[in-house]
Amino acid sequence: MGESFDHGPPGWIRQSRKRCTQFIHNRMVVDYLSMSSGDFAIPWITRICFTIGSEHLGVMRLNYWFSLVLILVSIFFPTERAHAVEQIVQLTLQRAECLCGIVTYINGDTVPDALVEEFAEEWKGNPLRSAMTDSEGRFTLTPVKGRKIYYLQISLRRPGVNPLRVPVQINRIHGTKLLRLQLHLA
Numbered sequence: 001m002g003e004s005f006d007h008g009p010p011g012w013i014r015q016s017r018k019r020c021t022q023f024i025h026n027r028m029v030v031d032y033l034s035m036s037s038g039d040f041a042i043p044w045i046t047r048i049c050f051t052i053g054s055e056h057l058g059v060m061r062l063n064y065w066f067s068l069v070l071i072l073v074s075i076f077f078p079t080e081r082a083h084a085v086e087q088i089v090q091l092t093l094q095r096a097e098c099l100c101g102i103v104t105y106i107n108g109d110t111v112p113d114a115l116v117e118e119f120a121e122e123w124k125g126n127p128l129r130s131a132m133t134d135s136e137g138r139f140t141l142t143p144v145k146g147r148k149i150y151y152l153q154i155s156l157r158r159p160g161v162n163p164l165r166v167p168v169q170i171n172r173i174h175g176t177k178l179l180r181l182q183l184h185l186a
Contacts, residue, residue: 086186089162093149094179095171099141101179103133103154110137111156111183119151123165127153143170160186 103111116139117127133139141150148169155163162184169175 086159087162089164089184091164091166091181093167093169095169095175096179097172097175097177098170099143099150099152099168101139101181103137103139103181103183106182106184110135112137113156114139114183115155115157116141117153117155119153121149121151123151123153154181154183156183162186 103114112135114133117130119127131139131141150168152168153163153165164183
């Protein structure tokens with residue numbers, strides 16, 4: 001005989017076939033069988049779960065529960081943890097009276113045990129020297145005679161905090177007494 005057509009709202013045509021109902025509108029075909037499943041956002045799982053043994057309605061219902069369980073397991077027991085992407089934050093030239101300062105988070109909490117490293121010009125190569133912040137987030141490095149700009153990098157040994165790079169020039173007249181450096185979360 002042919003396929004039966006059932007007209008719904010204006011512009012829509014309901015087309016029935018074996019085990020599948022589709023609505024056609026403006027040349028766009030939407031398969032409501034896969035959209036009604038628990039894994040609408042993951043179409044490849046829908047294809048796997050609904051094509052295996054889809055000859056019988058009972059098997060389709062079983063595959064629906066299988067796909068739902070698969071999604072729940074993947075949500076509650078992820079195999080890989082997502083980590084924030086760390087980016088290096090670089091400040092403009094800072095003027096200070098000494099190579100000393102305090103490291104804080106954005107909210108004002110001090111950062112104990114942060115690694116303060118001095119690098120060669122433009123942060124090239126390995127660190128020249130390093131220091132750790134104390135329990136109050138303070139650090140001090142002694143100035144080197146003849147050096148005009150110090151390239152400092154402040155970082156933590158644990159993930160989730162962006163490293164901070166800051167060039168510092170010692171200026172006893174126009175410099176701040178204490179560098180206040182803020183670390184940003186990734």
